[in-house]
Amino acid sequence: MSGVATVGSQERHGDFVHDGKDHLLPLLDAEGLKEAERCSMAPYTVEDFTADMLAKSGGRHDRDEIRIIVEQGYDTMKWLAERGVPFKLPLNFWVSHEGKDGVQDLAPGVPVVTRDYGRGLADAMWKAAEQTNIQAFYSMPAHDLIMDGDRVLGVQARSPRGFCEFYGNLILACGGFEANPRMRRQYLGRGTEFAIVRGTRFNTGVMLEKALAAGAQAQGHRGGYYCAPQDVDAPKMGDVKTLDKWERYSFPYSIMVNKAGERFVDEGEDELSLINSKVGAAIAQEQDAKAFQVFDRKTASLVNEKYLTHSTPIEDDKFEGLAKKMGINIDNFMQTVNSYNAATSKDKGKFDPYTNDGLSTTEDCTPRKSNWALPIDSAPYTAYAVTVSITFTFGGIKTNQSGQVLNNEDNVMPGLYATGEVTGGFYYG
Template sequence: MTTLSYDVIVVGGGNAALVAALSAHEAGARTAILEAAPKAYRGGNSRFASAAFRIVHNGMEDIEPLIHPDWKYLAKRARLVPFTKERYANEMLETSRGHCDKEAMHVMFDHSYDTVKWMRDQGVRWKLALSKFFSEDQITQDVVDINPGLCLIADNEGIGLTDNLWAAVEKSSIDAHYSSPAYDLITNGDNILGVRTRQKDGFVDFKGQVILACGGFEASPRLRRQYLGQGWDLAKVRGCRYNTGTMIENAISHGAQATGHWGGCHAVPVDHNAPAVGDLRLTDKTSRYSYPFAIMVNKDGQRFVNEGENTFELTYAAIGEQIAKQKEAVAFQIFDQKVLKTLEPRYSTATPVVDDTLEGLAQKLGLNVKQFVDTVREFNAAVPKTGQFDPFHLDGLSTGTKLAIPKTNWAQAIDQGPFVAYAVTCGITFTYGGLKTDPYAHVLNNEGEKMPGLWAVGEISGGFFAFNYPGAAGLVKGAVFGRLAGQAAARRAKDQNRA
């Protein structure tokens, strides 16, 4: 059996893994990356992401210096208020219903800005997320307010983010081993000595400090069915096929502590015809996030969710689960002509169903016609008669207490045909359960002690998100703790080398 020795071994090839590897290398460690995918498919789930980063900042004075020169002109078209730790904390506590590691959460807040600044210096090209969620021709004002929590995005999104980070890796002396899925930890009790990889003709051992950054179990139908429940084995996977939870199970078998919301996941509305597993030709272009400006009905023609509960990035990660509970795991987003201009540009990857009448639309969709028409009429009767529709802010246009399921913002009558519908289903992004770590990404054993030589960053670490998720927080979590883990692993390697 072949054995290779390094100071630091990073398992994974996405955002968290690449940041960890670059951080360890910067700290002087001989570093290797073990990527399960072949080179053509490297990048993990991050490659499929929108690549927005939810960071703490003081407004445009903080954000503008991060932006690549090619995109600085967009700053003149945007107003941006600060995004504070207090607001971020409230979002985290609300979306997780209090089930988040509060100490780790504040570590992420404290390091979020410096981490994206460091990533800029590594070659990541940042821009304002001005036209990600609205196309340029939809933005009619000279200057618009940008959501402060969703203002920063990588140029060319997930592909750009991972290409930039991989380019930095390739300029360094970091060794990348492709088609090298991690198979087992090499251990001596709680001490982690390295990783065994599975190759076509045998196994290769890599000795050194280990940083696990190889995702959750979202690509494993078996584990989805086991932990998420009935029907989840058939859910569409938005990202890569390689995040199967192998090293989560393996680390737990070696004594690592499991933690977090194992029955929960980040799951969103995607096009009903989206591929079963993420396709790099589409990346995240099958996502359907303009539902706050629609009503959403199931096959019976009934609404089942408050579409306007909050801005989409604070609800979308839980909407997928609600769709999964509906008959045939399908729903329909219904728009009229008044709001078509608010649709995200990525709706252009689908062919909508259109009809001049509600009855005709229901027939084309295969819905219970009477129930659907009654649902729309009941909704229309409940919308406010006054108030200004504002797609950029919570506008308070609410049905109030008139409906069993209210719509608390953006409630406008569906009354101007032709009417337009998009069929959607549930797409899983990542899972919430994972390995227990301390606030600096060291993996803890079942007794709550550090497992020397082992860190976990990104989706493989649990206890951070539950039930729901503030949009764009996941990549920040991966990058912040990836950078910290890389530094810590390099320090431990140096100490051992001196000893």
């Protein structure tokens, strides 16, 4: 009951079990159904979903939550679609390309995205809420819990006219602390205080901290977060006008270097949707949380169109000139490029930009590039300056299977519920 209409994450999608493209058609809006004719997608099975979650979380995630999502995920997405959430398949979501016969074969682990992303989701859900008897209080953020021992009686909200109190059962659905630079630095570590916030500026962790102070049990990976590479000139807070235009997801076809001119991450470790957060977090650890994605002419057609509309490319026909324009160590950059190119395969026939092609550098290349390791040797060369952008944080408060918040003694706190990213049992690592 914060009363603040928020944007949500700039990248809003849901991973759930499904039987392939035809199974997803009932979820799509009218435009999405037309776009689906240009796509193919294999099923995402229970086994696939479970294996991905195990790999992503290191086995730490809450098994009951995973079971519920497996059992009810598709029906929940259908419920949202029936209430006007405009879902579509992730056509050109990661990279701009056309597959065989103009049909894109999409990765099944990210089955649908919301049209207009976080803004589209928020707009649709507010519209659905306005058709009910739910009353919204704008410009009145939640400020504190109203407590009687372990029992939650309601919430105190603040406004320019003073505090207001609302009594009744309380559901915390206020996200994490991604918009709070103090908490980011405290829990997520060096470099994250510089992070661009991809979504709402209002997820500052206020009610998360209030709940913990009231005795709610902490749960989850407080030092973990979901992030991605973003253009260095992107707005510092989520912009509902430009939405996802600042994302920089074509890095698997580049080499990424830091301000010292050195590579620092495996740009092609796995399918993009599985590593973009890991790569974003790696950027956060570099000097000034800044890096450069460097492409050559061979992969220019694979650069997502978002790069071309919302960025300032750095271009040159020579590596020395490119490094000078990037403002990085020229000698280190030349050594990086030469050693990387020497470690790449000359068998360009194996290159497949749309699947893990196994085209890797040799083992003596550090860090190794596991897929899509073409040499960077065809001028002109283009670089894009990037930084880390944070979507949401992982750690939160513990709930039971009914969404009731548990205290430090593992007992229910009557009157208090929580859902979404303010809870902490789902994401780790």
